[in-house]
Amino acid sequence: MNALGGPYADAWRALGKTLPRPKAILMISAHWFVPETAVTAMARPRTIYDFYGFPKELYEVQYNAPGDETLVERIAAMLAPLPVRLDQEWGLDHGTWSVAAHVWPDADVPILQLSIDRTKSADFHYQLGKALAPLRKEGVLIAGSGDVVHNLRLMQRQNGIAPYEWASRFNDIVKHAVSTRNHDLLINYRGLGPDAAMAVPTPEHFLPLLYVLAAQNDDDTARFFTDSLDLGSVSMLGIDIRPTSGKT
Numbered sequence: 001m002n003a004l005g006g007p008y009a010d011a012w013r014a015l016g017k018t019l020p021r022p023k024a025i026l027m028i029s030a031h032w033f034v035p036e037t038a039v040t041a042m043a044r045p046r047t048i049y050d051f052y053g054f055p056k057e058l059y060e061v062q063y064n065a066p067g068d069e070t071l072v073e074r075i076a077a078m079l080a081p082l083p084v085r086l087d088q089e090w091g092l093d094h095g096t097w098s099v100a101a102h103v104w105p106d107a108d109v110p111i112l113q114l115s116i117d118r119t120k121s122a123d124f125h126y127q128l129g130k131a132l133a134p135l136r137k138e139g140v141l142i143a144g145s146g147d148v149v150h151n152l153r154l155m156q157r158q159n160g161i162a163p164y165e166w167a168s169r170f171n172d173i174v175k176h177a178v179s180t181r182n183h184d185l186l187i188n189y190r191g192l193g194p195d196a197a198m199a200v201p202t203p204e205h206f207l208p209l210l211y212v213l214a215a216q217n218d219d220d221t222a223r224f225f226t227d228s229l230d231l232g233s234v235s236m237l238g239i240d241i242r243p244t245s246g247k248t
Contacts, residue, residue: 003098023139029095129214144208149235163229
């Protein structure tokens, strides 16, 4: 529903106004969680409505950003010898377009999605982020879409519900680790005890963060531009990582 507006959409739109225009965007979304590494390779990725039971206005949103054939080939070469399937079917799921529609509302920046291989470890995904980090110097913005706390089984639908204590504690652990560049702690999040097990019952919403952190440079600064817990068990933590100069 944030795609249709509200405080998070406002924050994403404000973020977009401060970002230099990228040459292209590489998005790692929690919602393309498959047993392989793949990248969207079509000229014009379709808008995917990978949800049900929402107002019809949400299904009428179209985000018609172009793809980028040259970037597809570059990514496949950078990750070799890892097989990367060039996908012609998936498109942009709501983890991508619900945010991109506000950050880049004109849909005029090429955008690709990279799948998350559900058969691989957290360290594997971090290392993929390392391998892709040089794209930043080529003008590509690397983005992750997920929630560092995401337990839908325990969410509560009342407005203004207080977050679970374990959710708040884990959200704070993530923030501190990001601020202090303690990436190893986050790669090994499963060792953080019961709070981690409750906050990350399945990994797909957590793993996009590792790609972004892996691409972090020494001169980057992390800023939390949104920081709240909704429905008791869903973190809406937004992290903006860029050089202290703010130029790229």
